[in-house]
Amino acid sequence: MTAFRTDLPPEATYPERHPDAPEPGAELPPHYVSCFGCGPGQPHGLHLRIVAGEGLDLSATFEVTADHQGAPGLAHGGLLASAMDEILGQLGHITRMSCVTARLETDFRRPVPVGSTLCLAARVDGVAGRKLYASGEGHLGAPDGPVAVRARALFVQVGLEHFTTHGRPDELDAIRRDPSMITHIGDYTLNP
Numbered sequence: 039m040t041a042f043r044t045d046l047p048p049e050a051t052y053p054e055r056h057p058d059a060p061e062p063g064a065e066l067p068p069h070y071v072s073c074f075g076c077g078p079g080q081p082h083g084l085h086l087r088i089v090a091g092e093g094l095d096l097s098a099t100f101e102v103t104a105d106h107q108g109a110p111g112l113a114h115g116g117l118l119a120s121a122m123d124e125i126l127g128q129l130g131h132i133t134r135m136s137c138v139t140a141r142l143e144t145d146f147r148r149p150v151p152v153g154s155t156l157c158l159a160a161r162v163d164g165v166a167g168r169k170l171y172a173s174g175e176g177h178l179g180a181p182d183g184p185v186a187v188r189a190r191a192l193f194v195q196v197g198l199e200h201f202t203t204h205g206r207p208d209e210l211d212a213i214r215r216d217p218s219m220i221t222h223i224g225d226y227t228l229n230p
């Protein structure tokens with residue numbers, strides 16, 4: 039049997055919902071104003087609005103427009119993967135882990151027409167040290183609609199230095215001038 043690199047390792051545990059996690063039903067703040075997935079200041083972005091669930095889970099809706107096409111009238115698979123990456127990555131808000139995607143596996147089960155609403159759901163499957171395992175689906179038309187896309191992912195927790203070391207100076211300087219451009223996840227502060 040094939041072992042996938044996003045399979046939960048035996049040492050994984052199921053974490054508690056963090057006391058500082060957003061309240062169930064609350065919309066998550068965008069983690070960065072210019073993020074392609076969630077940033078309100080990103081004109082080319084997906085503008086996902088992500089809502090916290092009761093447990094270690096999130097939901098969102100993705101309105102598929104003509105800007106998201108691959109084939110005529112159909113969503114581009116890479117954009118659907120991006121939407122899944124975003125909602126899965128935002129699970130760090132619930133566990134208060136600042137994570138980046140190490141691996142993302144995506145199954146495309148049905149074509150997604152332009153004009154559809156894709157109802158996204160994501161959940162934490164387990165945590166092992168710095169590694170957070172997550173999975174999710176995109177349902178066509180309604181939260182219980184047919185599954186069009188499934189994803190599993192491994193995120194790795196990183197510190198602030200990941201962003202300050204690798205990010206382009208122009209954007210980092212803009213954040214230093216206006217720290218409200220990012221929402222902190224976890225306990226790091228922006229004072230490099």
Ligand SMILES: CCCCCCCCCCCCCCCC(=O)SCCNC(=O)CCNC(=O)[C@H](O)C(C)(C)COP(=O)(O)OP(=O)(O)OC[C@H]1O[C@@H](n2cnc3c(N)ncnc32)[C@H](O)[C@@H]1OP(=O)(O)O
Nearest residue numbers: 043069123124127128136137138139140141194201202220
């Ligand atoms: C100025 C401030 C702004 C702040 C703003 C806030 C932002 C807060 C984010 C919000 C959410 C964003 C939502 C979108 C999420 C993205 O899209 S993030 C962007 C895409 N991802 C990236 O750019 C990550 C690029 N990769 C890397 O930087 C590094 O490879 C990583 C992932 C940090 C890991 O490197 P590392 O820290 O050196 O750790 P490493 O020892 O290599 O790996 C740790 C463990 O993970 C395992 N692992 C690593 N990669 C893999 C893999 N591909 N497959 C299987 N296992 C793996 C390793 O085997 C290891 O396992 P153990 O030995 O511990 O058992």
